[in-house]
Amino acid sequence: MKLTDTRKETRTLAGRPVPVVVTPRFARRGRLAVFADALASLLAGMRLTFGYLVRPSTVVTRQYPENRATLKLPARFRARLRLTLDEHGYQRCTACRLCERACPNASIRILTRPGALSKHELDRYIWRMDSCVFCNACVQSCPFGALEMTAEFEHAVFDRRLLIFTLNRYAGPPASVLLKEPDEAKRAAAMEPRDPYGGPVPLNGTDLPYLKALAVAPRPDPVRHAAAPAPGGQA
Known part of the structure; x- marks a missing residue:
């Protein structure tokens, strides 16, 4: 026709x-x-x-997961969100909350506290992967380059509470403040370690719709976090 x-x-x-x-x-x-x-x-x-x-x-079809060793993803692939570190292993995040405001569905929650080296510092950076749409708005809104989308996409779990992460490995001031302190002992004292699954929601007694709170918060995967440098170490 x-x-x-x-x-x-x-x-x-x-x-x-x-x-x-x-x-x-x-x-x-x-x-x-x-x-x-x-x-x-x-x-x-x-x-x-x-x-x-x-x-x-x-053959153009990729046989996953058999090809994990040779798997290549595009440079702009968006998966797990991560806080970037400087060459000293310090976080760049200043807890300015610009990314929290830019998030279209409230998948980011930033908690702050008064610190020893600054009046305002990051306490917990909570990211909800279960509701994130991976739009990259948080990364683009950050003026300090403190966020990036990684290619870590293997997060199949049976409980969506395991998709809520505390991204910062320590609570404390950003790299710009820590590097101004010449005393390394004071730097270490200003950084308090944070557990990836130790955030206030919802693994420490808070229920979610249709999901009861866990009695004991699960520990992070030792294999996944074995290569992560400690706060203050080399990135």
Whole structure:
């Protein structure tokens, strides 16, 4: 059917003339023609499949998880959110809350506290992966480059409370404040370690809709966090 096959008419609807466009119906095809098209489509697919059997090097489908060692993701792939560290292992986050305001669905919650080296410092950076849409608005809104989207996408769990993370590894001032303090002992005293699953919501007694609070907060995966440098160590 071509566009020129249509025609314009004026029909009466609810007592009023209404201009309409009438298109002709498709001619009904015979069973033999339909069978021939289906067979041609099947043969085209089988031709591609047998081609991959003969030339396995041309296969474009990635066999996951068998290809974990060679898996390559795009540079702008968005998965788990992470706080970046400077060359000394200090966090860049100043707890300015710009990312919290930029988040379209309140997946970020920043808690602050008064500190020994500054009046205002980060206490907990809580990120809800279970509600995050990975829009990257938080990363783009940060003026200090303290956030980045990583390619860590393997987070299949049976309890969505395990998708709520405390991103900061220590509570304390940012790198810009710590580096101004010459005494390393005072720097260490200003940093209090934080557990990735030790946030105030919802693993320490707070219920979620349809989910009861856990009696004991689960510990972080030792394999996942084994390579993470300690606060004040090398990044």
